[in-house]
Amino acid sequence: MxxxxxxxxxxxxxxxxxxxxxxxxxxxxxxxxxxxxxxxFDHYVSAVYNTGKLGLRSSFEHYEERRKIYLIKKAKGIFMKDHLxxxxxxxxxxxxxxxxxxxxxxxxxxxxxxxxxxxxxxxxxxxxxxxxxxxxxxxxxxxxxxx
Ligand SMILES: [Zn+2]
Structure with a gap:
């Protein structure tokens, strides 16, 4: 959510x-x-951990990119796990x-x-x-x- x-x-x-x-x-x-x-807040921490970037904007971009990848994989029947x-x-x-x-x-x-x-x-x-x-x-x- x-x-x-x-x-x-x-x-x-x-x-x-x-x-x-x-x-x-x-x-x-x-x-x-x-x-x-x-x-x-852990979503931000996870984005920093996975991207190595501290900026809030890069965190949003990271999740937007993951959302696009998720949708592409979902269309192929592959369900991608979120970060921890x-x-x-x-x-x-x-x-x-x-x-x-x-x-x-x-x-x-x-x-x-x-x-x-x-x-x-x-x-x-x-x-x-x-x-x-x-x-x-x-x-x-x-x-x-x-x-
Ligand atoms: Zn939550």
Whole structure:
């Protein structure tokens, strides 16, 4: 899902939670909102890793080029995997959940809620667009494939 949709849906989600859940302060709602789209920062990190270029523009160009390659391969019946997006892996989410359970630190709990909301949107979008096979869900599996 494109970052602009995460931004919009994350804002709606956090405002709704803030309105219907009186225990959530405005700051905590802002944490949910920020984490609901900022975890996509790993797309930029991945582009920098794969291109060696720091610029945001080169990152967008990289993904546009990959999108074109994806469509060409898809037309030939080949389904291309995305780059690993580390913040979107099961292991990273379990790490954050583990930290939430160990430290019970409220800002981290709300950041995790935003991340979870982001992942639910991503998975729903991938199912809807038939791209679920493109995502690399596991960091460990990604490493094993490279050995
Ligand atoms: Zn995402």
């Amino acid at each position: 494109l970052p602009r949709w995460h931004f919009l849906f994350g804002m709606i989600f956090s405002v709704i939670l803030w309105l219907i859940w009186p225990q959530i302060s405005l700051l905590e709602a802002v944490i949910i909102f920020l984490s609901s789209f900022l975890i996509d 997006q580390i913040f979107h892996t099961i292991e990273f989410n379990l790490l954050i959940l583990g930290l939430v359970l160990i430290f019970v630190w409220k800002p981290l709990i709300y950041a995790f809620i935003g991340m979870l909301f982001h992942s639910v949107l991503d998975i729903g979008w991938m199912i809807k667009t038939n791209k679920i096979h493109c995502r690399e869900f596991s960091f460990i599996y990604w490493i094993i494939k490279r050995l």
